[in-house]
Amino acid sequence: MKKYIYFSLVLVTQFLVSCTDVIDVDVPTADPRLVIEASLDWEMGTLGNNQSIKLSTTSAYFDNNSNDAVTNAVVSVMRLSDNMVFSFTNNNDGTYTTANFEADLNETYQLEVLYENEVYTATETLLATTPIKEVTQSEEGGILPDAIEVNVFFDDPGDEMNFYVLRFKTEGDPYPELRDVSDEFLNGNEISIFYEKRGDDEADELQPGDVVDINLFNVSERYYKFIQLLNSQLGSGNPFAPTPVELRGNCVNTTNADNYAYGYFRVTQTDKRSVTLIEMD
């Protein structure tokens, strides 16, 4: 919510500024680090037994082609209540998968990655997710008055602090959009979040026929802050953005603390919807 206030300022400069252009910039490259993308998502209505973890290393900022997949690690997840270990199979393409994961609400899980003789661990608790009540399509809402937006509605429980992450992905787009939502000003209310696409012209906006995949996750406060910082630094460098800083996740290198990893180990339930946009009157 609060980011909208900064976002509004960015909007103002976009209206006022006369030009933006893509330029070549020399940027430094730091030594590579391990990146752990361990998102154990239990989609409502499924068993949640199929899970995948992705390992890679960082590369130069403008390097689009390097093969940075990590194929020589050993990955497992343990359920702490009964020390049940789920081993992940190395697919030799940077992904590690299992078909035997047992997802249980409120259980705490611990990730262990063995990579180049160093052990990385992280723990997270599986939270129940608020179901999506309704998804609608409209034009008059959002920021742009005539652009199509998708609205997602869900009820926030009033008796606790809740944190949400929403993921919107238009099929065919190169990357998704994540939203971080806290109920700080919205506690106990029906929350509605809109997804709208903006670009240089109308062709960049959502179009009838587009298919939009939506995921709603209830997440821990720490993960919410992680996504909040991640989001605020996407396209960073605008005059009203905070100074970008290192984004640290929850994975700890227990062998050599200074050689920490990026990424996050999350275990969540998720409600998923898919909508096909229609022509509006």
Place this chain on the structure above:
Amino acid sequence: MKLKLSACLMLFSLLVFSQENYTISGTVKDDANGELVFGASVFLENTSVGGITNAYGFYSLTAPKGTYNIMVSYLGYTTIKQEVVLDANQSLVFELKEDTTSLDEVVITAEESEKANIRDPQMGVSLIKSATIKQIPAVLGEVDVVKSIQMLPGVTNNGEGSNGFNVRGGAVDQNLVLLDEAIIFNESHLFGFFSVFNADVIKDVKLYKGNIPANYGGRVSSVLDIRQKDGNSKDFELNGGIGLISSRLSAEGPLFKSKGSFILAGRSSYAHLFLKLADQDNTAYFYDFNAKGSYEINQNNRLYLSGYFGRDVLNFDDAFANSYGNTTFNLRWNHVFNDKLFSNLSFIYGDYNYQIEIGFIGLDWTSSIKNMNAKYDFKYYLSNKTTIDFGASAIHYNFNPGDVKPIDEDSSINEFILDKKRALEAGLYANVEHKLSDKLNVQAGLRFSMFNRLGGQPIATYTNDQPVVYNADLGIYEEGTKTGDVDYDKSESIANFSNFEPRLGLAYQLSENSSVKLGYSRVAQYLHLLSNTANATPLDVWTPSGSFIDPQMANQYSAGYFKELVDGKFSIETEVYYKTVDNRIDYIDGSNLIANNNIETQILQGESRAYGLEFLFRKNKGKFTGWLAYTLSKSEQKTPGGNAGGPGINKGDWYNTPFDRTHDISLTGSYKLTDKWSFSGNFIFQTGRPVTYPVGQYEYEGLSIAVYDQRNANRLPSYNRLDLAATFKPNRKPDARWKGEWVFSIYNAYNRKNAASISFGQNLETGVNEATRTAIFGIVPSVTYNFKF
């Protein structure tokens, strides 16, 4: 303390009177409009007795009985020479006539008069007259105070579209900006495109960059003291200008049979005009009003009432609406107790507030800072060797960090009121300026400041008294664990601070036209602007010191060499400085400052330091006037973990502040070709602003995530720009009252795309990482018609 001081004064007075000395006192005015002249020099010829007029045009000289020639001079005006027989105390009013003997439009920028400049122990100060500001080419033809001071050494800002200015590597919130003594919390219109000061009503602008005199306090980097005109007390006058982007009109004239005067001025930009998407339902404009009246009750009593009201309004398709502005009032009473004791009593009210409405999330937000300020300042002319300034001030602040409300019934926002904060800031000061010998002048001051954070709000408590805790496993700073709240009653005090702030200046005259100076100042700042963005925004929240936030403390050491060449035609000013600031607020990674009642969980306090060399070469007289300013400097900060543990922000290493500029060159000049045509130009070159570039990338959730490391380790490309302007005054009948002029200007003449920022992100279509430069202004030609009636 005040009592002792008065006792001392009385004792000194007795000593002085026993020597059969007499005093001449009075005011110096501009003959054309009756405006009091600040900084005119009043000397007795062939003696060392002399001084300069204060901000209210007052002077006082004391000399042994005798006959003297009194010389009253101010650059650009004809010097008055008048014989006085000093056999009794007397009062004299001088009216200076503008120098018409030479046709050159002489405009000085030298501080005070030439002699005073060399002798004055005050360093790091620049005085700019309104006429000079008007000569500097401005973007879109709108003359601008804040842009003109950036042509001086040691003053920069973050480029187009950024609020405020930075002095000697300091932050925007470390400048005390005063308009007729009222504190201005935001000096920018439209996010820094214009400043809130209408050049038509400004008499002069004084900027203290270091060695801040003891009568000022509360900000550690600089004081920008802007005085409004009192209004023409002789004739009615209209001034105005019609530009492409804004227009202004002012009226001034005598009141009460020339016993008083008034000035009223208004200014407004046109809506829509400089919006890129003019076809949409968007507006962005500002307006402001200035008003001032003065009344001379008698020779010893004068009253002034002045006010300012300004507003910015932005509205984008009802999705986002924002309005903000300052309101100030000031009532002043000048009283001359006797020919040696001048006083001014001021009551000042100020209000800075803003509203935001974000339609698409149904949020309405209002916030404000109100302050009431009472000041009583005295100037005592003890002898021809010694003057003493002393006084007291008290400011009461009311901070409303924010009321968040739903816009309408459909909004899912819950009402949320942030804790209101109250504080009282008081100061007592004395400053002695003394001629130790013919060559050595000293200025020694002491300010005692007090700050009381008043109750009337709850204050959170934390486990181990740690609002911020270092998480060693994850290598991040996190909010501490809140254990409860302590409720403070309005009659209670939450925290108290007090500080002695010594100020010292020494000037040693090497020759008739050169001197060396040394300066030291210690200044406390009790208010902090919370801003973790590269540019300060109008929405940034000010917060007072209190249980968790200590006041900023600055120590500045400076030394300078001053020289005048060819009878004051040229001058050279060189200064070096070293400045440290303790308790500078820094922000933990991912800090969340908006609508946060517990700001202490997002910040740590560290230190900053800045040092540099400033060089200023000026040509003050002739058809061509102007200056070259060069600054070589460094500004950095460091924030250790302290009570929160861990290495600190940015791993506890020193890093560049966003205001660090290694090189800064400004060249400005104006040339009077004929009576009809004059030309002016500016050239600016600056090292690029420190920024943080990514040092790598990885994929997460299908997004390309940039890796960042050390803060502000990289730089934007250097900033450089050339502006040109030509002024055309058409033929006019000698007696015509209507005087018009056309000002043609080109901002950024060679159309350089100076990067205001470079952002890193993924291409919308391909997803490939790219760097996007944002440049605010390309070449901007403009024309303005100014008139005077």
